Amino acid sequence: MSKKRKKRNKRHSDSSQYARKQMRGSEVQREQKSRTPCVQRPEEAQPEGTEEAVSEGKARAAVKERPAVLMDRDTQCEKEQVEVPPSIPEAPFSTEEATPSSQVENGEAEPLPEPLHVSEEEQPKEEAIPYEATQLLKEAEEQPKEGEAIPEVMEQAEEQPEPLYVSEEKEEQPKEEEPESSGEEEKKEVALPETVQTREGKVQDAAAVPAVAVVDEQAEMPETKPEEAELVPGPKAPIVQRKLPLSRRLSIGVRLALVFCLLAPLCAGVIYGVNAWVTYTSLRTHAENGVQHLLNMKTLLAGSGSTDGQSMIRKSPSSMLDASTLKDAKEEVLAAKAEFEALKGLLNDSAVIHHISQWLPQFEPQITSAKAASQIGIELTDIAQIALDAGIQLAPRFRGPLLANEQKPLVTSTDLQLLQQTLQQVMPRLDKIEQQARLLSLDALPLDTAQRNQLQQYVLLLPQVRETLGLLENMMGVAGWLLGVDTPRTFLVQTMDRGELRATGGFTGQFGELKINGGRVAPFSLTNVALIEYAPGSPNSEQDAPKEYRSWWPFANWGLRDANLSADFPASAKIIMQAYKDELKKNVDGVIMFTPFLIEHMLQVIGPLSIPKYNETVTAENLEDRLHYYQLDNAGILKIKTIEHIENNEEARKVFTSLVAQALMARIRNASFDELLVLGVMGLQNLKTKDLQIYFANEQAQQLLSRYGYAAEIDRSTDHDAFYLVQTNVSASKASQYVRTLMKDTVTLDAQGGATHMLQIRLAYNQLGSVYGLDTYRDYIRLYVPPDAKFLWGNGFDTGEPLCGGTLGHCPAQGIYPGQELICPTDQYEAGASAPMIGDPYYRQWHPLNKIGPPNNFKSDIAGRAMFGGYLVVPKNCTMLATIAWYVPPQKGQQAGVYDLLVQRQAGTFPELDLTLQKAESGCATMPRDGLYYNGVMTQDMLFKLDEGQHENAASCPEKPAVAV
Incomplete structure (x- = not known):
C-alpha cells in the first residue's frame, strides 16, 4: 500500500475523535450562549501565526457555514446590537479546509498540522452521544482496513466549513505542525450529495448542512461552564454518503403503499358519493319540477282561483274553454314534458344509476319505479298536449248555452273528425301508462303519505278512464248520427210512474218528441197519451196486446200507454215504436224512458223548478208528491181546471206535469257547460240503475249500449x-x-x-x-x-x-x-x-x-x-x-x-x-x-x-x- 493511501486511512480513522470533540464543543458553545446574554459577536478574524491560513474571504465563508443553531443565535445577537467582550475566543480555521487538495499534492502548499488533542483527564464525562455523532462513529468503524477499499468522501470538501470541537483546556494548546506532504500524495475527493437526510427524516440541501451535525436536544447536553471550554481547530471530518438500510426502505415503501391503498378508495368513494348526490339531486329536481308544472296545469283548468286576491274559489269546468287559459296550460305541459324527458335521460344514461343497478340490486325497485314514473309523466304530458290542441280549436264553439235552438250547429262533421283523431292518439298512450303503472311501486318512490294516497287513487282510476275513453272512441262513429249532424233526429220520450209499476219501471201516461239538429235541442213538451187513445175513433180501440202477452194481459184497448210489456227494454222499445207509428203515423229514431228518480237526480244538479202560475216550487224531495197531487187528487185537478179554464178532467190531470217538463227542458237547454258535464255523468249512472233507459234504431249505437251494460236488457248468458x-x-x-x-x-x-x-x-x-x-x-x-x-x-x-x-x-x-x-x-x-x-x-x-x-x-x-x-x-x-x-x-x-x-x-x-x-x-x-x-x-x-x-x-x-x- 502506498504512503498516500496509508495516510488517508489514518486521517479517516481520526475523524471519529474529531467528531466527538466537535460535538462536545458545539454543545458547550450552545449551552454557553443559552446562559450568556445576547451580545454582539466580534468580527471573525484570520488567526495569526499560521502560515497555512486561508484567505480572509474563505475564512468568512467558512464561518457563514456554521451550524444553523449557532447562526440563529448570532443573527439574534446582531439584531439586539449589544456589545460585550467575547468570552470564548474563536478557534482558528483548519488550513486543510482552506487549502485546496491540488496544492497539497503538487507541493505548492504545506500539509495540514496535526490536530490538537485534549487529555482524557480533562474531558467531561460523556452522558449522551448525539445521533449524528453516533452514525459517524459507526461509519468510521466500518471503514476498510489496510488493503481494503477506501470509502468515498465528498469531492468538494474544501467548500465545507471547518468542523469545530470543544477543548476543556483553559489555555490555548500549541499547534503541532504536520510534516509537509510530498507532491506524490494526493487527496481522495468524492462528490458531495445534493441532499442529505437529517435525524428527523427531513431532507435538506447538502450545502446548508455542516460537515458534521452536532446539534442535539438541549436536555441531553452535558453541563459545562463557559470558561472551561474553548473552540480549537481539528482535522477535517470526511463527509460520507448515508444510505438507508434495505429493511427500512422496504418498510417505508410498504407504508406508502398502505397509505395509498387506504386513501385511494376513500378518495374514490368521496368522489363517487358526491357524484351520486349530484345525480340524485338532479333526478329529484326534474321530478318535482315536472309534477309542479302538471299541478299548475290542473290549477289553470280545474283548480283553485282567486277573485279578490284573498278568497279562493274553485274554478268551474267551463274555464277549460277559455283560449288564454288553454294556452297557459299548454305552456305548463310543455315545461313538464321537458322535465320528465330530462329525468328519463338521466336515468338511462347516468353511470351512477348504471353502477347502482349493477352492484346494488336492492335498489333496483327504486330505479325501476323511477323509470316507470318518468315514462308515465311523458305519456301524460303527451295526452294533455293533444287534448289541449283539440280544445283550443273547439273552444270557441262551446260558449254560451250549448243546447239552445240556434241556426248555427253546435257540432259539425269536421269537429267529430278532430275528436276522433284526438282519441285515436290518446288511447295508445293511455295503454302505455297502464303498462308502466304495473311496474310502479309507490312505496319505492320518495313520496309522503298524502302524495302516495293521491297517486294510488289516480292509478286505480286508470281502468275507468280507459273504459270511458274507449266508449267515446267507439261512439265517434255514431256520434254524428246521434247529434243529427247530417240529418235531424227525433226520439220518443216517455215518462214512467213507478206508483203504477210496469215491466220497464212504470206506467207511461205521457210522451213527447225530442228533436236534435247539429247538436242543438229543440223546445220540448209532453202530451197526455189518454187524449189520443181515449178519443173516439182511436186506432187502439178494441186492440189486443201482442200475442206473446195476451195470455196474461187483462185489459182491452191495448195501445201506446201499455206498450212497455217486456222487462227487456229493447224488446219493449220496438213494440213502442211500432205502436207510435200505428197511432200517430210517425217514425222515430229511438225511445227514451225515465223514472221520477232521474228527474230527482237532475234537480239535485240544476236546482228546484219554479211554476209561478201555480205558486209551486218543485224540488227533488217533493216531485212525486206534487205530480200525484195534480194528476190524481180531485183538489189538485180542480185547481188546474180553475187556473187553465179546462172543463175536461182527463185533459186537466196532466197539465201541471207538462208544465214541470217544459220548465225542466228549458233549464237543461240553457244549462252551463259545467252543469251539462255533471248531468252527463249522472246520466251514465242512471243507465246502470235503469232509471234512464235508451234504445237507438241505429244498430251500431245500440250495440255500444249493450257492450257497456247500458241497454237494460235481460241477461241471456250461458256461463252463469x-x-x-x-x-x-x-x-x-x-x-x-x-x-x-x-x-x-x-x-x-x-x-x-x-x-x-x-x-x-x-x-x-x-x-x-x-x-x-x-x-x-x-x-x-x-x-x-x-x-x-x-x-x-x-x-x-x-x-x-x-x-x-x-x-x-x-x-x-x-x-x-x-x-x-x-x-x-x-x-x-x-x-x-x-x-x-x-x-x-x-x-x-x-x-x-x-x-x-x-x-x-x-x-x-x-x-x-x-x-x-x-x-x-x-x-x-x-x-x-x-x-x-x-x-x-x-x-x-x-x-x-x-x-x-x-x-x-x-x-x-x-x-x-x-x-x-x-x-x-x-x-x-x-x-x-x-x-x-x-x-x-x-x-x-x-x-x-x-x-x-x-x-x-x-x-x-x-x-x-x-x-x-
Whole structure:
C-alpha cells in the first residue's frame, strides 16, 4: 500500500475523535450562549501565526457555514446590537479546509498540522452521544482496513466549513505542525450529495448542512461552564454518503403503499358519493319540477282561483274553454314534458344509476319505479298536449248555452273528425301508462303519505278512464248520427210512474218528441197519451196486446200507454215504436224512458223548478208528491181546471206535469257547460240503475249500449246462473209505491255444479196514502231463469178458482190458507172490486179470493229465457207469500268449481234480497270469505260468486236475520 493511501486511512480513522470533540464543543458553545446574554459577536478574524491560513474571504465563508443553531443565535445577537467582550475566543480555521487538495499534492502548499488533542483527564464525562455523532462513529468503524477499499468522501470538501470541537483546556494548546506532504500524495475527493437526510427524516440541501451535525436536544447536553471550554481547530471530518438500510426502505415503501391503498378508495368513494348526490339531486329536481308544472296545469283548468286576491274559489269546468287559459296550460305541459324527458335521460344514461343497478340490486325497485314514473309523466304530458290542441280549436264553439235552438250547429262533421283523431292518439298512450303503472311501486318512490294516497287513487282510476275513453272512441262513429249532424233526429220520450209499476219501471201516461239538429235541442213538451187513445175513433180501440202477452194481459184497448210489456227494454222499445207509428203515423229514431228518480237526480244538479202560475216550487224531495197531487187528487185537478179554464178532467190531470217538463227542458237547454258535464255523468249512472233507459234504431249505437251494460236488457248468458223477477201492477191504481218486495232465495249446490233454488216472494202491502184507484193490489209476477231450468214446485199464485168472499160470503177472520201464505188484519180477508178485465165473470162485482197454487204460465216472451208466471192478489194492508222452486243444471260456460249467480233488478223497484248459497252435503250454508250470504236492498243488478276453493264447512248453520214484514 502506498504512503498516500496509508495516510488517508489514518486521517479517516481520526475523524471519529474529531467528531466527538466537535460535538462536545458545539454543545458547550450552545449551552454557553443559552446562559450568556445576547451580545454582539466580534468580527471573525484570520488567526495569526499560521502560515497555512486561508484567505480572509474563505475564512468568512467558512464561518457563514456554521451550524444553523449557532447562526440563529448570532443573527439574534446582531439584531439586539449589544456589545460585550467575547468570552470564548474563536478557534482558528483548519488550513486543510482552506487549502485546496491540488496544492497539497503538487507541493505548492504545506500539509495540514496535526490536530490538537485534549487529555482524557480533562474531558467531561460523556452522558449522551448525539445521533449524528453516533452514525459517524459507526461509519468510521466500518471503514476498510489496510488493503481494503477506501470509502468515498465528498469531492468538494474544501467548500465545507471547518468542523469545530470543544477543548476543556483553559489555555490555548500549541499547534503541532504536520510534516509537509510530498507532491506524490494526493487527496481522495468524492462528490458531495445534493441532499442529505437529517435525524428527523427531513431532507435538506447538502450545502446548508455542516460537515458534521452536532446539534442535539438541549436536555441531553452535558453541563459545562463557559470558561472551561474553548473552540480549537481539528482535522477535517470526511463527509460520507448515508444510505438507508434495505429493511427500512422496504418498510417505508410498504407504508406508502398502505397509505395509498387506504386513501385511494376513500378518495374514490368521496368522489363517487358526491357524484351520486349530484345525480340524485338532479333526478329529484326534474321530478318535482315536472309534477309542479302538471299541478299548475290542473290549477289553470280545474283548480283553485282567486277573485279578490284573498278568497279562493274553485274554478268551474267551463274555464277549460277559455283560449288564454288553454294556452297557459299548454305552456305548463310543455315545461313538464321537458322535465320528465330530462329525468328519463338521466336515468338511462347516468353511470351512477348504471353502477347502482349493477352492484346494488336492492335498489333496483327504486330505479325501476323511477323509470316507470318518468315514462308515465311523458305519456301524460303527451295526452294533455293533444287534448289541449283539440280544445283550443273547439273552444270557441262551446260558449254560451250549448243546447239552445240556434241556426248555427253546435257540432259539425269536421269537429267529430278532430275528436276522433284526438282519441285515436290518446288511447295508445293511455295503454302505455297502464303498462308502466304495473311496474310502479309507490312505496319505492320518495313520496309522503298524502302524495302516495293521491297517486294510488289516480292509478286505480286508470281502468275507468280507459273504459270511458274507449266508449267515446267507439261512439265517434255514431256520434254524428246521434247529434243529427247530417240529418235531424227525433226520439220518443216517455215518462214512467213507478206508483203504477210496469215491466220497464212504470206506467207511461205521457210522451213527447225530442228533436236534435247539429247538436242543438229543440223546445220540448209532453202530451197526455189518454187524449189520443181515449178519443173516439182511436186506432187502439178494441186492440189486443201482442200475442206473446195476451195470455196474461187483462185489459182491452191495448195501445201506446201499455206498450212497455217486456222487462227487456229493447224488446219493449220496438213494440213502442211500432205502436207510435200505428197511432200517430210517425217514425222515430229511438225511445227514451225515465223514472221520477232521474228527474230527482237532475234537480239535485240544476236546482228546484219554479211554476209561478201555480205558486209551486218543485224540488227533488217533493216531485212525486206534487205530480200525484195534480194528476190524481180531485183538489189538485180542480185547481188546474180553475187556473187553465179546462172543463175536461182527463185533459186537466196532466197539465201541471207538462208544465214541470217544459220548465225542466228549458233549464237543461240553457244549462252551463259545467252543469251539462255533471248531468252527463249522472246520466251514465242512471243507465246502470235503469232509471234512464235508451234504445237507438241505429244498430251500431245500440250495440255500444249493450257492450257497456247500458241497454237494460235481460241477461241471456250461458256461463252463469241467473234469475230476474218482474212485477206488473194491473190494479188500475198507484199502489205500487206502498208495496215492499222481499225475495229470499236459498240455493243448494250439488256435486256436479247444479243449483236448486227455493225462492220465496213476499209482497207486503201497507197502504199509507191514497192509491188513486182500487184498494186490492193485483200483481202479475214473471220469473225469468236460464232456458234449461226445470220447474220443481210452487205455491201462492192465484189459480182462478174462488175460495171465499165476494158472492161466496165472508172469508174467515183469522186466515184462509193452511200455510198462512196470506196474512191480513183480522176480518179483512176481502178481494174487493177489480178493474174491468177481459173475460171477467165478476164484472162490476166484488171479487172473491181464489185458491192458490203454483204459477200457471210457463211460456216465455223472451227468447233464450225460461219463465214462470202467475198472479198474486194482495188485499189492502196484507202480506202475500209465493214460493217457486227450480233446478238449474251446470251452465255450458260455467268454470269448474265456481258458481256464479246474477240477480237482476227491475227499474222503479227496490227489492230486498236475502240470498243463501249452500252445498248439498252440508245441510246448511257453508260460509266462504265473501259472496255466500247477502241480505240487503238492491239498487242495480248484482253478481254473486262462490268458489269452492274458498269454502270451509261450518259446524252449524249461521242464524239468519228475520225478514221484516
